[in-house]
Structures are given as structure tokens and as C-alpha cells.
Amino acid sequence: MEIIVTQLFNGLSGGSILLLAALGLALTFGQMGVINMAHGEFIMAGAYTAYVTQNVLGSAGLSLFVSLPIAFVVGGLLGVVLEATLLRRMYHRPLDTLLVTWGVSLVLQQLARDVFGTAGVDVPAPSWLSGPVELLGFSFPRTRLFILALAVAAFVALALALRFTPLGRRIRATVQNRPLAETAGISTRATDRLTFFIGSGLAGVAGVALTLMGSISPNLGTSYIVDAFLVVVVGGVGQVRGAVIAAFVLGIVQSFLEYSTTASIAKVLVFALIVAFLQTRPQGIFAVRTRSLA
Amino acid sequence: MLTMTDVEVGYGRTSVIHGVTVEVPPDGVVAVMGHNGAGKTTLLRAAVGLLPTRSGTITLDGEDVTGTAPHKRVRRGLAYVPQGQQSFGQMTTLENLQVVADGRARGAALVDEALDLFPALHGLLGRRAGLLSGGQRQQLAIARALVTEPRLLILDEPTEGIQPSVVAEIEQAILGLTRRGGLSVLLVEQHVGFALDAAGHYYVLASGRVTAEGTGGAGSVTDVRSAMAI
Numbered sequence: 001m002e003i004i005v006t007q008l009f010n011g012l013s014g015g016s017i018l019l020l021a022a023l024g025l026a027l028t029f030g031q032m033g034v035i036n037m038a039h040g041e042f043i044m045a046g047a048y049t050a051y052v053t054q055n056v057l058g059s060a061g062l063s064l065f066v067s068l069p070i071a072f073v074v075g076g077l078l079g080v081v082l083e084a085t086l087l088r089r090m091y092h093r094p095l096d097t098l099l100v101t102w103g104v105s106l107v108l109q110q111l112a113r114d115v116f117g118t119a120g121v122d123v124p125a126p127s128w129l130s131g132p133v134e135l136l137g138f139s140f141p142r143t144r145l146f147i148l149a150l151a152v153a154a155f156v157a158l159a160l161a162l163r164f165t166p167l168g169r170r171i172r173a174t175v176q177n178r179p180l181a182e183t184a185g186i187s188t189r190a191t192d193r194l195t196f197f198i199g200s201g202l203a204g205v206a207g208v209a210l211t212l213m214g215s216i217s218p219n220l221g222t223s224y225i226v227d228a229f230l231v232v233v234v235g236g237v238g239q240v241r242g243a244v245i246a247a248f249v250l251g252i253v254q255s256f257l258e259y260s261t262t263a264s265i266a267k268v269l270v271f272a273l274i275v276a277f278l279q280t281r282p283q284g285i286f287a288v289r290t291r292s293l294a
Numbered sequence: 295m296l297t298m299t300d301v302e303v304g305y306g307r308t309s310v311i312h313g314v315t316v317e318v319p320p321d322g323v324v325a326v327m328g329h330n331g332a333g334k335t336t337l338l339r340a341a342v343g344l345l346p347t348r349s350g351t352i353t354l355d356g357e358d359v360t361g362t363a364p365h366k367r368v369r370r371g372l373a374y375v376p377q378g379q380q381s382f383g384q385m386t387t388l389e390n391l392q393v394v395a396d397g398r399a400r401g402a403a404l405v406d407e408a409l410d411l412f413p414a415l416h417g418l419l420g421r422r423a424g425l426l427s428g429g430q431r432q433q434l435a436i437a438r439a440l441v442t443e444p445r446l447l448i449l450d451e452p453t454e455g456i457q458p459s460v461v462a463e464i465e466q467a468i469l470g471l472t473r474r475g476g477l478s479v480l481l482v483e484q485h486v487g488f489a490l491d492a493a494g495h496y497y498v499l500a501s502g503r504v505t506a507e508g509t510g511g512a513g514s515v516t517d518v519r520s521a522m523a524i
């Protein structure tokens with residue numbers, strides 16, 4: 001019983017990190033057909049934003065909350081620059097974007113090495129996040145609970161914004177029928193740019209969360225980008241809610257497999273399961289349903 | 295209101311529209327007729343800005359819009375109802391209208407006015423547009439166009455492929471719109487009778503060229519029929 005609860009919690013916690021890393025990708029890959037390998041480096045930029053903010057402010061307690069919005073803007077701006085300079089010429093050409101953004105991600109990593117050095121740096125968690133919460137005889141690390149709450153909050157905020165705000169309606173309309181959106185008076189270029197800002201901004205937020213998990217280094221993003229893409233593909237391209245289910249299922253499966261085997265075998269098994277799943281359901285958990293072209 | 299002068303339009307390397315000149319006067323209703331594949335839809339896509347013109351010019355209210363994006367033409371008073379009852383299928387009927395009304399000062403009132411034209415939509419506001427019938431989706435498409443407060447409405451075969459019971463309703467709505475002042479209409483239509491009923495001027499298109507034109511009204515039906523028979 002104890003093992004089940006512990007592994008379940010570890011799984012949810014791992015899933016929440018996957019979700020934070022993948023949420024922005026679900027938006028930009030799923031909805032715009034852009035494979036952005038630099039998304040991982042936007043995560044890294046968010047993490048270093050937390051590092052810089054903490055050095056400037058000096059107080060860990062305050063800087064966590066200050067760095068979340070700043071990292072969102074930093075990630076968002078990086079995304080907009082990438083979109084405006086390179087990606088806008090390559091919508092719905094996944095392979096081209098893959099190569100170009102891979103190059104960009106290498107450049108960003110080198111840039112981070114030049115500025116912050118190759119070695120990892122620590123961003124100490126605020127004191128109110130240190131130690132565990134004891135509940136029903138189990139102990140849950142506070143940092144992991146915080147990340148879980150942050151991931152859920154980010155998803156809920158994104159889902160509500162897509163569903164109920166004018167910008168959300170414009171994004172959905174543009175995704176569903178671009179020419180129709182244009183002729184309905186929507187600037188699809190402006191909508192694309194804002195979508196990219198939000199998606200990349202979420203990567204920045206994920207980066208802040210990752211500073212709570214350990215030290216950060218310029219190649220932080222490379223360890224998350226593949227998993228994040230797996231979440232998007234398994235969830236169903238273009239489906240934000242699919243990404244949620246996929247992230248938590250993958251997190252929990254991986255956690256239990258890691259317990260019964262080893263970390264690397266668990267990884268291989270997860271890969272195998274994903275391949276098997278995509279064999280039977282190539283469109284992912286959710287497919288975009290349409291009755292006609294409309 | 296709208297002029298297309300000597301426009302050349304096509305896809306890839308092939309040209310589909312060869313040097314067509316069309317004018318829609320302020321408050322005027324103009325019909326474009328022609329067989330399937332004549333290039334009617336292609337011509338409208340160029341008018342709206344979804345397809346670039348290879349040569350020729352397009353003006354709206356006397357201003358050159360030849361290279362401008364569709365949404366900017368919409369801002370200048372153009373609205374377009376494409377062929378095939380298109381809608382944002384995953385969004386509700388109401389959201390389909392809201393997404394156009396967003397940011398407009400009179401947005402809510404405009405949605406209500408558009409719905410007044412097609413009362414049948416009132417009961418379907420919460421339903422996903424992709425689940426509506428073809429006729430309902432076409433009514434939604436016209437309503438959506440009206441929310442932009444157009445001064446020029448461009449309609450591509452608005453009754454094509456729609457169940458007969460709804461065709462009359464849509465035709466009545468279009469006739470009502472053409473008679474309400476301040477709105478020009480460019481109508482592509484296969485039903486010669488209805489098109490000439492609505493239009494003050496017509497063009498017949500064949501193989502991407504204007505092969506006949508004249509004034510609307512029932513008196514022109516035989517002229518159009520013989521022009522189309524060639």
C-alpha cells in the first residue's frame with residue numbers, strides 16, 4: 001500500500017513536470033504544425049531567469065513568485081523572435097522546422113554556456129517549500145506538491161483562456177480553418193504570434209519549476225524535449241486535454257516501471273508501450289473530430 | 295464599391311482566370327454565373343484576397359487592395375461566405391458568431407441582429423457547428439458574415455447542396471439583404487432565375503473569361519441561358 005501511494009505520487013509529480021514541459025508544445029506543435037526543438041531551451045531560459053531573479057532580489061521566497069511571470073515573458077519573447085524570424089516561413093513543414101529549431105537550440109545552449117558557464121548552478125528553494133508535508137503517515141515533498149499545483153494551474157488557465165476569451169476563440173478558429181478565419185476578419189498572423197508567445201511562455205514557467213528539482217545547466221532542455229514531444233504525440237496532436245492525460249499516464253507508468261525495474265529499463269519499456277499505443281491509435285488519445293471539412 | 299480590373303488568377307503554374315474585369319457598384323447587386331469549373335470561386339477568392347492576383351488590380355471604395363490580406367479587406371467592409379457551408383466546426387454556433395463580434399463595440403447587438411435574420415439558429419447556439427445540417431451551417435455562415443457589418447457581401451453559391459426546404463428561406467434572406475440599403479452584393483449562383491431576380495447586373499463566366507454581361511431582371515434569362523449554352 002505504501003509503495004503504491006508513494007509510486008503514484010512520484011508518477012503524478014513526474015507527470016506534472018512532463019505536463020509543464022509539454023503544454024506549450026501542445027499549443028505550438030499541435031496547432032501550428034511546427035516542431036520546435038528550441039522549446040527545451042526556452043525551458044532552460046526560464047530556469048536561468050529564476051536564477052538571475054533570485055540573485056537580483058536576494059530572497060528565495062519572493063523571487064519564486066516574481067520569476068514566474070518574468071520567465072513567462074522571457075520564454076514568450078524568445079518564441080516570438082523565433083517565430084517572426086524563421087518559423088513563419090515554415091508552417092506545416094515539420095521537418096524543416098525540426099532542423100532549423102534544432103540549430104537554434106544549439107545556439108541558445110552555447111549562449112547560455114558563454115553567459116552562465118558550463119557547470120550547473122543552484123536556485124535554492126524558498127524555506128516554506130523545504131521539507132515534506134506529512135499526511136496519513138505518508139510524506140510528500142513540498143517542492144513536488146508545488147510543481148503539481150503549478151502544472152494544474154497552468155493547464156486550467158490555458159484551457160479556460162482557450163475556451164472563454166476572445167483570444168482563445170481566435171486561436172481555435174485559426175487552427176480549425178485558417179482561410180475562413182482570415183475572411184472572418186481575424187488576423188491569423190497576429191494570432192499565430194500570440195499563440196507562439198503563450199506556448200513559449202509556458203516553457204519559461206516550466207523552467208522555473210525545474211529549478212526546484214535540482215541544479216540547472218545549459219543543457220537542461222535537452223533532457224525534457226523528447227519526453228515533451230512524446231506527451232504531445234500520445235495526447236493527440238492539437239489536443240491540450242490529451243496532453244494532460246498523456247503526461248500523467250506516462251508519469252505514473254514510468255514511476256511504477258522504475259520501481260519494479262531500473263530507470264533505464266523503465267525508459268525503454270515506456271518507449272515500447274508508446275510505440276505499441278501509436279500502432280493501434282496513431283492519432284493519439286484524442287483526434288480532432290470533424291464531420292466534414294468545415 | 296468593388297472593382298476587379300483585368301485580373302489574372304491561378305493555382306501553381308496554371309492560370310484559371312484570364313483578364314477578367316468585374317465591377318460591383320455601391321448598393322448594387324451583381325451576379326456571376328457559369329458552369330462548374332468556369333472559375334467563379336477562383337474569382338471570388340481573388341476578390342477576397344485568399345488568392346494573389348498575377349496581374350490586374352482590385353479596388354475597394356476606390357482604394358487599391360490588390361496585395362492586402364483578407365482580414366484587412368474585411369475591416370474595409372467586405373464579407374465573404376465561401377462555397378460549401380463552411381464553419382468553425384469544433385466551436386459552437388454562438389462562438390462562431392462571437393469570434394467575429396469580439397472587439398467590436400456593438401458586438402452583442404450585431405450577433406442578435408444576425409440571429410434575427412435566421413431565427414432557426416436561436417435554438418442551436420450551444421451546439422457545435424460541425425453537427426449542424428448543411429442548411430443550418432449556411433445560415434450560420436451568412437449570419438457570421440453579417441456580424442462584420444459589411445458594405446459588400448460576397449456569396450459563393452449560397453444554396454448549393456442545401457436541402458430544398460431551406461433553400462427558399464436562404465433565398466428570401468438574401469433578397470431581403472439586397473433590398474436593404476447600404477449593402478452591395480456579389481453573388482455567384484447557378485440558379486439563373488434567382489440570380490437575375492436578385493441582381494441588377496450579371497456576368498457569365500466561361501473558362502476563366504467573361505463571355506456575356508448585361509442588366510439583371512427576368513428579361514435577361516434567355517440571354518444568359520443561351521450565353522451559358524455555348
Ligand SMILES: Nc1ncnc2c1ncn2[C@@H]1O[C@H](COP(=O)(O)OP(=O)(O)O)[C@@H](O)[C@H]1O
Binds near residue numbers: 331332334335336
Ligand atoms: N485549389 C486548386 N488547385 C488547383 N486548381 C484548382 C483549385 N481549385 C480550383 N481549381 C481549378 O480551377 C478551375 C476553376 O475552379 P473554380 O473556380 O472552383 O470553378 P467554379 O467555382 O466556377 O466551379 C477548375 O478547373 C479547377 O479544377
Ligand SMILES: [Mg+2]
Binds near residue numbers: 335336451
Ligand atoms: Mg465554385
